Amino acid sequence: MKVLLEEAARRSIAYRSSIQSRSVAPSAEAIAGLSQFVEVLPTQGSDPNTTLELLDSAGSPAAVAMTGPRYFGFVIGGSLPITLAANWLAGAWDQNAAMHGVTPAVADIEQIAIRWMLDLLQLPDTAGAALVTGATIANFTALAAARDQVLNRAGWDARAQGLFGAPEISVVIGAEAHPTLTKSLGLLGLGQQRVATIPVDSQGRMQVNKLPDVSGPTIVCTQVGNINSGAFDPVGDICDRVCGANVWVHVDGAFGLWAAASRELSQYVAGVEKADSWATDAHKWLNVPYDCGIAFVRDENALRSAMAITAEYLLTESSGRNPSDYTPELSRRARGVEVWAALRTLGREGVDDMVSRCCRYARNFAEKLSAAGYEILNDVVLNQVLVSFGDKATTLAIVNEIQLDGTCWCGSTVWQGRTAMRISVSNWSTTDEDVAESLAAIIRIAESICRD
Ligand SMILES: Cc1ncc(COP(=O)(O)O)c(C=O)c1O
Structure with a gap:
C-alpha cells in the first residue's frame, strides 16, 4: 500500500506541476490514447501498480487542464493545494x-x-x-x-x-x-x-x-x-x-x-x-x-x-x-x-482577495478586448465576460480556434440573441501574466480569422 500511495502522490504532484505549461485542451494524440482503456473486464486480478501506471500514462495527458490558471470555461474553480x-x-x-x-x-x-x-x-x-x-x-x-x-x-x-x-x-x-x-x-x-x-x-x-x-x-x-x-x-x-x-x-x-x-x-x-x-x-x-x-x-x-x-x-x-x-x-x-x-487557510482576507482578483481580471479582459475593437455584451460587474467578434459564424470560429490553440480555454453561449464567447475567471491561481498571455492568443486568433 505504501509504495502504491507514494507513487500516486508522486504522479499527482507531477500532473499539478505541469498544469501551468501544458496545453489547456488535450491533444488529438492524447485523446486517441484513451483507446488503451478499452479492454475486456479482466478475469484475473493484476498488480495495482500497473493500473495506476495506465491511469496516469493514458489518462493524465487526456485530462483537460480545468484546474489550471487559463481555463475560463463554464464557471470552474481549480482546487487550492490545501484543499487537494x-x-x-x-x-x-x-x-x-x-x-x-x-x-x-x-x-x-x-x-x-x-x-x-x-x-x-x-x-x-x-x-x-x-x-x-x-x-x-x-x-x-x-x-x-x-x-x-x-x-x-x-x-x-x-x-x-x-x-x-x-x-x-x-x-x-x-x-x-x-x-x-x-x-x-x-x-x-x-x-x-x-x-x-x-x-x-x-x-x-x-x-x-x-x-x-x-x-x-x-x-x-x-x-x-x-x-x-x-x-x-x-x-x-x-x-x-x-x-x-x-x-x-x-x-x-x-x-x-x-x-x-x-x-x-x-x-x-x-x-x-x-x-x-x-x-x-x-x-x-x-x-x-x-x-x-x-x-x-x-x-x-x-x-x-x-x-x-x-x-x-x-x-x-x-x-x-x-x-x-x-x-x-x-x-x-x-x-x-x-x-x-x-476557509482556514485563506481566512476572510484570502477569500476576499481571491474573489476580487478574479473580477479584476474579468474587467481587464473586457477592457483589452474592447480596445482591440471587439464588442463586450455585458456590464462586467463580476467574473463573467461576453464578447462578440461580429456575426455568429465568426465568433464560433474564433472560440473553436482558441480551444484548439491550447493557450487558454473559453466556451461559447448565446446572450439575448447574440452569439458570444464566454470568459469566466474563477481560478485561485490565475495571474496577470496568464490574463496577458490569454488575451494575446485571443486577439491573435481573432485578427487572423477576421482578416480571412
Ligand atoms: C446560477 C447557477 N445555478 C446552478 C448551477 C449548477 O451548478 P452545479 O453544476 O454545481 O450543480 C450553475 C452552474 O454553473 C449556476 O451558474
Missing part, C-alpha cells in the same frame, strides 16, 4: 459522513465550515445547511424545504401526503433562471413549465415591477450571478415586495453569492440575507475539489423536517449535528473537510 491535500487525507480516512455518532471528526469539522460560511456570506447565523454535490442539488434541497414549508403553512403535510390533492403552489422565476433550477422544480413535482416567468432587463436581472401580486403558497426563485452576464437579481427589493404573505424566496447563488465575501463586491448582494434559502457551490469560487455545493435554509427546522430520516439501525440519536439530517443523501463523502481547509 485535505481531500487526500479525508479520502484516506474514507468516512461515511452521515451521522455524528458514527463519524464525530468529520461531522464536527463540517459544522465549523458551515458556521464560517454563514459568517463570510453574511447569512443568518441560525440557518441550517446541507453540503451536497453541487448547486443543482443545493437548489433541489432548499426548494424541497420551501415546498414542504409553504404547504405546511397552508395546512398540508407534503412529506406524508405528497402533492396529490395539495393546495396549489405558485412558483415565480426569472426568465434567466439557470436550467438546474427549473430541473429542480421538475424533480420536486412543481413542474418546469407551471411557473410565472418574470421578464428580465438587458443584464438578465428580474424586473421587480413585473412581479405578480402573490397570494396563497408561493415560491419565488431569484438568482445572484447570472451564468452568462454575472448579473444579480435585486433580491432585497423582491423580498420587500412579497413579504408578509405565505411566500418563500429562494436565491440561486452558485457563484454570485461569494460576492458577499468581497468588500468591493458585497454591494451587489445587499439584501440577499432577507431571503429564506440560498444555494451555492464551493467547487466554483471557493476552489475546492469537485464536488461540493451548499444549501442554506433560514429556518433550520424546515430543512430538517424535509430531509431527516431515522431507523432502528441508524445512530441518529446524538448530541452532535448529524449531516444526514439536512441532506437528500444518507451515505456521503466528507466534503466539509475541504471547505474547512480552504
Whole structure:
C-alpha cells in the first residue's frame, strides 16, 4: 500500500506541476490514447501498480487542464493545494459522513465550515445547511424545504401526503433562471413549465415591477450571478415586495453569492440575507475539489423536517449535528473537510482577495478586448465576460480556434440573441501574466480569422 500511495502522490504532484505549461485542451494524440482503456473486464486480478501506471500514462495527458490558471470555461474553480491535500487525507480516512455518532471528526469539522460560511456570506447565523454535490442539488434541497414549508403553512403535510390533492403552489422565476433550477422544480413535482416567468432587463436581472401580486403558497426563485452576464437579481427589493404573505424566496447563488465575501463586491448582494434559502457551490469560487455545493435554509427546522430520516439501525440519536439530517443523501463523502481547509487557510482576507482578483481580471479582459475593437455584451460587474467578434459564424470560429490553440480555454453561449464567447475567471491561481498571455492568443486568433 505504501509504495502504491507514494507513487500516486508522486504522479499527482507531477500532473499539478505541469498544469501551468501544458496545453489547456488535450491533444488529438492524447485523446486517441484513451483507446488503451478499452479492454475486456479482466478475469484475473493484476498488480495495482500497473493500473495506476495506465491511469496516469493514458489518462493524465487526456485530462483537460480545468484546474489550471487559463481555463475560463463554464464557471470552474481549480482546487487550492490545501484543499487537494485535505481531500487526500479525508479520502484516506474514507468516512461515511452521515451521522455524528458514527463519524464525530468529520461531522464536527463540517459544522465549523458551515458556521464560517454563514459568517463570510453574511447569512443568518441560525440557518441550517446541507453540503451536497453541487448547486443543482443545493437548489433541489432548499426548494424541497420551501415546498414542504409553504404547504405546511397552508395546512398540508407534503412529506406524508405528497402533492396529490395539495393546495396549489405558485412558483415565480426569472426568465434567466439557470436550467438546474427549473430541473429542480421538475424533480420536486412543481413542474418546469407551471411557473410565472418574470421578464428580465438587458443584464438578465428580474424586473421587480413585473412581479405578480402573490397570494396563497408561493415560491419565488431569484438568482445572484447570472451564468452568462454575472448579473444579480435585486433580491432585497423582491423580498420587500412579497413579504408578509405565505411566500418563500429562494436565491440561486452558485457563484454570485461569494460576492458577499468581497468588500468591493458585497454591494451587489445587499439584501440577499432577507431571503429564506440560498444555494451555492464551493467547487466554483471557493476552489475546492469537485464536488461540493451548499444549501442554506433560514429556518433550520424546515430543512430538517424535509430531509431527516431515522431507523432502528441508524445512530441518529446524538448530541452532535448529524449531516444526514439536512441532506437528500444518507451515505456521503466528507466534503466539509475541504471547505474547512480552504476557509482556514485563506481566512476572510484570502477569500476576499481571491474573489476580487478574479473580477479584476474579468474587467481587464473586457477592457483589452474592447480596445482591440471587439464588442463586450455585458456590464462586467463580476467574473463573467461576453464578447462578440461580429456575426455568429465568426465568433464560433474564433472560440473553436482558441480551444484548439491550447493557450487558454473559453466556451461559447448565446446572450439575448447574440452569439458570444464566454470568459469566466474563477481560478485561485490565475495571474496577470496568464490574463496577458490569454488575451494575446485571443486577439491573435481573432485578427487572423477576421482578416480571412
Ligand atoms: C446560477 C447557477 N445555478 C446552478 C448551477 C449548477 O451548478 P452545479 O453544476 O454545481 O450543480 C450553475 C452552474 O454553473 C449556476 O451558474
